[in-house]
Amino acid sequence: MRKNLAFAFFVICLFSCNERLEENRKEIKQNNLSGISTHDVYFEKFLNIVEMDSLKGKIRREGDTIAFQKLKEIYYNSGYENEFFYYSMFMANTYEYSYAFYTSYSILMTDIITEKNKVNNIYANYYLLKSYELGYKDALSTIEERFGKSAKITSSKDYLKNNYEILFGMNNR
Numbered sequence: 001m002r003k004n005l006a007f008a009f010f011v012i013c014l015f016s017c018n019e020r021l022e023e024n025r026k027e028i029k030q031n032n033l034s035g036i037s038t039h040d041v042y043f044e045k046f047l048n049i050v051e052m053d054s055l056k057g058k059i060r061r062e063g064d065t066i067a068f069q070k071l072k073e074i075y076y077n078s079g080y081e082n083e084f085f086y087y088s089m090f091m092a093n094t095y096e097y098s099y100a101f102y103t104s105y106s107i108l109m110t111d112i113i114t115e116k117n118k119v120n121n122i123y124a125n126y127y128l129l130k131s132y133e134l135g136y137k138d139a140l141s142t143i144e145e146r147f148g149k150s151a152k153i154t155s156s157k158d159y160l161k162n163n164y165e166i167l168f169g170m171n172n173r
Helices: 002-031 038-046 049-062 065-077 081-095 098-108 118-133 139-147 156-162 164-168
Strands: none
Touching: 038 049, 038 065, 049 065, 049 081, 065 081, 065 098, 081 098, 098 118, 098 139, 118 139, 118 156, 118 164, 156 164
16 A cells, blocks of 8 residues: 555656646747747758658649748758758759749859859859749849849740750760
8 A cells, every 4th residue: 555655646746847847948938039040940840851851742742832841941940941952853853833933043142153063053143033933023133233223134945045054065064
């Protein structure tokens, strides 16, 4: 009988300690809410495999633009924007989503063009022009900023044709 009472007492203590710990965690979380960074919040989401797989699946199966934007937000705010490139390209090429073309542009582009990143910038410009052709409104101001306000806007297809030698020429081997 004493063993049963001791065991019951132990179980009651254990549960009351767990309750107090949980209450303390909630209180600490509420008190430190202002101290939590955006990166921390999104990095936690980035590590949430169930949520991430759900969003990725919606993008692949349905071309879900809301899932695309949520996934982009998680990747960018957790510091993994370059790793988002696959999903951006997938949405752009599979579903011709103008914002995905623009996102692909933003991942690939650099402001200082060198020999080493010239090809990436050509593809970046192609995705920028393609996003504009498909109706992404913010692309126009970016095109004007990138090429100059007085520059003639060429089609994405013509832009690739004009840069064929750089992309596929003998000098790139």
